[in-house]
Amino acid sequence: MSTPAGRTILASTIAKTFVPELEEGLAKLGRKPLLVGFIANQDPAARTYAEYTEKVCHELGFAYEARDVQKEDLEEKIMQANVDDHVDGIIVYFPVFGGRQDQYIQQVVDYRKDVEGLSHIYIHNLYQNIRFLNSEQTQKSILPCTPLAVVKIMEYLGVYNKILEYGNRLYGKTVLVVNRSEIVGRPLAALLANDGAVVYSADVNDIQKFTRGDGLSKIKHQVTDVDISLKDAALQADVIITGVPSPEYKFPDEFVKYGAVCINFSSVKNFNVSVKEHASLYVPMTGKVTIMMLLRNLLRLCNNRALE
Amino acid sequence: MSTPAGRTILASTIAKTFVPELEEGLAKLGRKPLLVGFIANQDPAARTYAEYTEKVCHELGFAYEARDVQKEDLEEKIMQANVDDHVDGIIVYFPVFGGRQDQYIQQVVDYRKDVEGLSHIYIHNLYQNIRFLNSEQTQKSILPCTPLAVVKIMEYLGVYNKILEYGNRLYGKTVLVVNRSEIVGRPLAALLANDGAVVYSADVNDIQKFTRGDGLSKIKHQVTDVDISLKDAALQADVIITGVPSPEYKFPDEFVKYGAVCINFSSVKNFNVSVKEHASLYVPMTGKVTIMMLLRNLLRLCNNRALE
Structure with a gap:
């Protein structure tokens, strides 16, 4: 059997292919959705990821706001963002407390703003192969990034x-x-x-x-x-x-x-x-592809909320 | 300082004090609520706990049904019980898969049938000190057993x-x-x-x-x-x-x-x-007190569903 010299394909190359779809989605939406990222840890990896997300958001025409919060305040701050009409999507950078308390916090994010697609309803729909949130099949379910x-x-x-x-x-x-x-x-x-x-x-x-x-x-x-x-x-x-x-x-x-x-x-x-x-x-x-999916989910969430 | 000889108080003694409240609740409800227990593991402790729960249920006038299921079928079986009008409460005996997959399964139980009070909404209400499920304050939230x-x-x-x-x-x-x-x-x-x-x-x-x-x-x-x-x-x-x-x-x-x-x-x-x-x-x-709380929660769930 021959030994082919395999090709490396970088995520950045693949990520670029989603730019037209995202730009088109933004144009259709006709406004600049706001993604809020909560940083409640001292993990430099979280900050790097947040900064990169912000950079991509700005390049593509999304609004991004990093919010530094004390871990004790995180639950309240998420709850405020859940009901804030200006906020379209929420991402929390983990770990914060570690273990199951972080999973609790993840579920505090309103599923209608959960760009990561980790709300129980989305994971449940994935396992059950259910593609829509409503019986009229107008609101698409979100897949985890x-x-x-x-x-x-x-x-x-x-x-x-x-x-x-x-x-x-x-x-x-x-x-x-x-x-x-x-x-x-x-x-x-x-x-x-x-x-x-x-x-x-x-x-x-x-x-x-x-x-x-x-x-x-x-x-x-x-x-x-x-x-x-x-x-x-x-x-x-x-x-x-x-x-x-x-x-x-x-x-x-x-x-x-x-x-x-x-x-x-x-x-x-x-x-x-x-x-x-x-x-x-x-x-x-x-x-880099995951971040594109985050923004794809953000647009889908905006469209779902517009149909409510 | 004197060294008092402390008293041991058994859970069975305390559990008994809830019998009148549970009997009164049953009489008011006017029917025999059904609690379904899913056993999907080979853990003898789970079976013992299920058998004890069944015994208490029968003594007090609740219906109890243990359902042995394959772990691969557990999610489907819970979903069926969620929409089965004959089922008032659901308990799952863990561990089944272990770790986070068990937490996923726990959240598959409809919160309206979750006698253990472990659904995200109940835990969230507890942390937020929110005592009711609805703004009219007719449906009481459930506390974890x-x-x-x-x-x-x-x-x-x-x-x-x-x-x-x-x-x-x-x-x-x-x-x-x-x-x-x-x-x-x-x-x-x-x-x-x-x-x-x-x-x-x-x-x-x-x-x-x-x-x-x-x-x-x-x-x-x-x-x-x-x-x-x-x-x-x-x-x-x-x-x-x-x-x-x-x-x-x-x-x-x-x-x-x-x-x-x-x-x-x-x-x-x-x-x-x-x-x-x-x-x-x-x-x-x-x-033994925990099982009384399970039944207390079961009555509360029946009352909440009757108000829907």
């Missing part, structure tokens, strides 16, 4: 086959997702299965298989525990997606089948550069 | 001073809560602070102080980080409440001031029996 960014990256890379019907465009594809967090890994596995892929979802404990199941009645994914090694799952995978937060973790090159697509959404690079000796396409980071 | 059980135990033990105004009956009292989980410790600390107590909330990392704050505008608790040792906080406490899940953990007797009230809500006993050489009143377990 990072899983959505990975889907859009896979579309850009041609993994989604546009000749197939919408909702079936990953049919025949096998994907490995190394991460099963409730923020990214599990919703991503469900999204990909809902689009027709066979997905192996790996976490430190085990490997699960997400499929859409057979039959017309199976509108949503099914999950089964499978007894397969990471290597065996990986060697079947057309796409390998990693999201391990540890800088020490590196996905072994030899687990990547020749021609596979490799995408890393962790903030640290989970693949060696040498993965390109196996992979055909390699996306080392996804953050 | 275990924190509510601890409050009721404190009322029984005379810690709440009924001469003081409602909402101020812990004024002048200092309480230490050793546990700051999102399920019990943190909501409990907030509840007690909302009732006027000074609360030290300890977890493995630090100690925080919950107070209601001063002034008429401060309707809800305030939280500050404090630099105090567990021993110093404990020695100020009129009430010490523990909820450490580890069987190895024992709260040191010498940290308990003479005459203090000691309550343990962990499923393992966090106090030595010898704590009674310091404590005036000692409640070793709270589970």
Whole structure:
């Protein structure tokens, strides 16, 4: 088997392709939506991310306001922003308290302003493959930013086959997702299965298989525990997606089948550069696409609220 | 200082005092509400708890149905129970998947059937000291079972001073809560602070102080980080409440001031029996009161739904 020299595709390249859609959306809306970012920690990574988001907002014509707050005041400040008509979207930079208290805070954000798409109703709709918020199907549900960014990256890379019907465009594809967090890994596995892929979802404990199941009645994914090694799952995978937060973790090159697509959404690079000796396409980071999805969600939230 | 021989008060003794209220509530309702318990794990503790709940339900005149389900089917089964008019209350026995996926599942339970009071809206109302679900103040919010059980135990033990105004009956009292989980410790600390107590909330990392704050505008608790040792906080406490899940953990007797009230809500006993050489009143377990609160919440949910 030949050893193709894989190409690196940068998130910035993919992110650019969303500019026309966002500009068009803004023009249709006819006003400048305001995204508010709450910073209640001393984490320099949060501030960098906030500053980058602000830069992108200003370049594209969105308004952005960073609000520094004491962590004790955060809940109240979010509640005020929830009912403030000038605020269209809210993002909170975590960690603040850490652990479950942060998940509580995340749910304090009104789902109608939740650009990250992490409100229970959105995650529930994703798992249930429900695409609209109302029965009239005018208000579209929001997808969580990072899983959505990975889907859009896979579309850009041609993994989604546009000749197939919408909702079936990953049919025949096998994907490995190394991460099963409730923020990214599990919703991503469900999204990909809902689009027709066979997905192996790996976490430190085990490997699960997400499929859409057979039959017309199976509108949503099914999950089964499978007894397969990471290597065996990986060697079947057309796409390998990693999201391990540890800088020490590196996905072994030899687990990547020749021609596979490799995408890393962790903030640290989970693949060696040498993965390109196996992979055909390699996306080392996804953050810049995620911000585009944040703004795409912001426009959708504005449109949903306009229909209320 | 004298060394009083403290009394042990069993949860079963306190639980009995709620029987008349529950029977009266049932009579007013005029029908037998159905509580459904979902068991999707192999944990014998969950089954024991389910069987005990069933026993209490039958003794008091509530209907109870244990439903064994595969964990893969749990979400669907909860959704079916959510829209089934015959089901009045739902309890899920955790852990099922463990971690955040269990928290996701908990939020799938419709808040109108959530007897445990763990839906985001209820926890949010607790933290914000909001007592009703609607602006007409006809539908009462639900309090999470275990924190509510601890409050009721404190009322029984005379810690709440009924001469003081409602909402101020812990004024002048200092309480230490050793546990700051999102399920019990943190909501409990907030509840007690909302009732006027000074609360030290300890977890493995630090100690925080919950107070209601001063002034008429401060309707809800305030939280500050404090630099105090567990021993110093404990020695100020009129009430010490523990909820450490580890069987190895024992709260040191010498940290308990003479005459203090000691309550343990962990499923393992966090106090030595010898704590009674310091404590005036000692409640070793709270589970049986918690089940009474579950049924009290069930009646409240029935009444709330009848008003819709």
